[in-house]
Amino acid sequence: MGKLYKTLIFDGEISLSVLETTDIVNKAIEYHKLTPVCAAALGRSLTVTAFMASALKNENERLSITIDGNGAGGKIVTAADGRLRVRGLVSNPDADLPLKANGKLDVGGIVGKQGYITVVKNLGLKEPYVGRCDLVSGEIAEDFTAYYAYSEQQPTAMALGVLIGKDEKCMGAGGIVIQPMPNCSEESIVKAEKLMTEFSAISSMVCEIGAKGIIDKYFPEYLFTEYNPEYICNCSKDYIDGVIITLGEKELYDTIEKEGKIEICCHFCDKKYVYLKEDVDALFGKNNE
Helix, strand or coil, rough: CCEEEEEEECCCCCEEEEECCCHHHHHHHHCCCEEEEEEEEHHHHHHHHHHHHHCCCCCCEEEEEECCCCCCCCCCCEEEECCEEEEEEEECCCCCCCCCCCCCCHHHHHHHHEEEEEEEEECCCCCCCCEEEEECCCHHHHHHHHHHHHHHCCCCCCEEEEEEEECCCCCEEEEEEEEEECCCCHHHHHHHHHHHHHHHHHHHHHHHHHHHHHHHHCCCCCCEEEECCCCCCCCCHHHHHHHCCCHHHHHHHHHHHCCCEEEECCCCCCCEEEEEEEHHHCCCCCCCC
């Protein structure tokens, strides 16, 4: 389970969020067998998705994010709801690239920057909100900073990081996000910009002292509200039943005749749903003979 802490700093003029998403990233690695660089790319994306989900007003609201930069990893897709249940995937989870000259994982190469971020929010309105922004670097934090500026007109600064160990497990993942409140003073903005320079190695900090340790070190005077984002896929047999019925009775029985079964795999958690002839019969209310 992840941790997300929120408060207002600098006389209530700056919104601050501190995230620890190590468990979420390890769950993604477990499901998708990610290479370290794909784990870093998806992990950063899941971290920002958890942050964005924390702004949803109720449990039934949901959002999805597609990052399509034509990089080696293909598309990154993440989703979440108002209960902070997050999930995600990388199209090519086994993609790998050499380390960059500075010894860091080449997340930008996996994501690419010849494309877009697309955010779809279902807020219970007649039509979903759709925001889109060109990718800047493929490093995720810079890209979402640009997304907030251009698509939501919300100045934002964020630091995101994922530290992968020699055993290819996540040792530390998380982020810091700050956003000025309406009528924020220039003085507070300058202080916030200076503050962000402290978090250039956020994944190492999360690994060493955790989100709570970061708060104790840098923000001991503030009271935080705690949330618990978690990697949970919301697929279910009832949902998959509804999906395959839409394929039509003839196509389903034709597939059963040719293949002996219908197998559906959830892309977010790799869970397999297998349907035999009697299962299709039950879907259409037919009695077994």
